[in-house]
Amino acid sequence: MPTFEEIAAFVTEKPLATAVIALLGLVGLGLAFLIVRVAWRAAVWLFARYVAQRPVEDVLTIVAASIATGVSAQGMWRFSGDVLGLDGPLRLLLFAFIEVAIITSAVRARRNMRENFSAGIDGIAVWALTCLTAVLSSMDARSLPEAVFRLAAPLVAAWLWERGMAIERHRIRGGGRINWRLTPERLLVRVGLAEVSDRTASEVDAHRRLTRVALAAKRAKALREGGASERKMRAALAKLDKAMDQAVEHTGLAVDPARQEALLAQIAALYNTSALIDADPRVPWEPEPEHRPVPARPALPHRLVELVEDEDEDIEVLDTTPHVVDTAQRAALMRAARQYWDRQIAKGIVPRTVDIAQEIGISLATAREYRALWKLEPRAHALIEALYQQHGIVDTGAFPAIDDDGRVLAKS
Known part of the structure; x- marks a missing residue:
């Protein structure tokens, strides 16, 4: 490198040449600045177009696969020179033809995935060409560790590509490509060591x-x-x-x-x-159509109403048109009757048998059974005792009830 004194002497002796060199240097700096700026804008555009929109795992997959492909290409460079005897431009043009074919097949497979939801023959070609370049690269290895490394690098690249395709497939189709029949869960269920549901x-x-x-x-x-x-x-x-x-x-x-x-x-x-x-x-x-449950009647027969109004709970009431209900409907009617009973008890009223039957649409015999069971509960029993102590009224199933203001309601 020339010293400062040598540069000063050159400028003194050749001022015209110095001016031309300085001008060319300024032009070169300007061109370099423009090139850097264009390259920076292109890099930003490429990043925004192809990198920023992708998940982090996709970007890392591409980077790792590119590095593994570079390792494979370096092995093919040595193979083309040592084994094939290629040199110079011919070697530069032909050494990585398999890697180019792998990348081409991978791009085609991704396009097939987006259009036909399957990688197709191009997906198989990626693995076949990867195995080929791995074998060829390892054949020129100088030691066993190097051979293993040459074999592993292309396979790693293919595996990362396959995982990237799996993510793409899951994103497009919303599920996996296949469901394996032999899985640890299926085997445990098969031998009886696991349960397919959450039952105890x-x-x-x-x-x-x-x-x-x-x-x-x-x-x-x-x-x-x-x-x-x-x-x-x-x-x-x-x-x-x-x-x-x-x-x-x-x-x-x-x-x-x-x-x-x-x-x-x-x-x-x-x-x-x-x-x-x-x-x-x-x-x-x-159930057969003729065995369908009979819908509840809107009202009870007049004769049965007259029987219920008689203040004798021991009298046997027969419903000439009994209901035919299944288990589910019977349980629903019982729940409805219980809800009606609780609402009336909360108001200070002990419902009569006919009130329950008319409100829910059940037979008098069924309503009488429900009432005989529920009137023994503490709240209902307290109301019945209050009626007896205050008004001398004995519970018969059709007696008057107490209104909210404490008045005794007349029997209807």
Whole structure:
């Protein structure tokens, strides 16, 4: 590098050349500034267009895959020179043809994913070309660790590309490509060590015991209808009896209405399996049209109302048109009656039997049963005692009630 004295002497001896060099230097600085500015704007545009809109994991995947591809290309550079004997421009043009083919196939596979929701043959080509370049790069390795490294680099790049495609696939399709049939969860469920739902152990055990009863009943019924021998019938009935004993002992079948309904539903489904052969769109356990529940009547017969108005709770009231309701509707009517009872008790009124029947739309016999049970509760019993102590009125099921202001309501 020239010293300051040498530069000063050159400027003194050749001022014209110095001026030209200074001018060219200024032009070069201006061009460099413009190039840097254009490059910076291009980098900002590329970042905003292709990088900022992508998640961080996609950007890191592209960067890591690019580094792994560069390592693979460096191995192919050595392979083309040492093995193929290429040199100079020819080597520069031909050494990375496989890497270019891999990138081309990856771009095509991504386009196929966006258009056809599948990578197609180009996705397979990416893995095939990756394995090819990995093998070729490792063949020129000078040691075993280098060979392993040459093999691993392209495979890492392909794996990162595959994971990027999986993210893209999930973003477009909203789910995975396949659902594996052999997973740890499926194996545990298969061998009976895991449960597919969030049921407790007692619920699972109860369901299995009820299913055993239903299957045993179906087996015994099939043998009886098929005219089986007495020995087979005895064995089937013994199995059914054993399953029933265990269900009653371990599931509370005798006292649990929900379990009873579940058992009857399973038996009904198993007994009507042959109905699935027909083209009837109704399911086997759907009730027949003629067995549909009778809707509640809007009002009670006049004769029954007159009987209820008689102050004798021991008189037997017969409903000539009884209701036919299923279990669910019966439970709903009972809940409605209970809600009406609680509202009236909160107002200081003990409803009569006919009031409950007319309000809910149930028979007088059913309303009488509900009232006889609920009037023993503390709040209702206190109201009944107050009526007796203050007014001398005995509860008959049709007596007057106390209004909010304390007046005794007349009997209607």
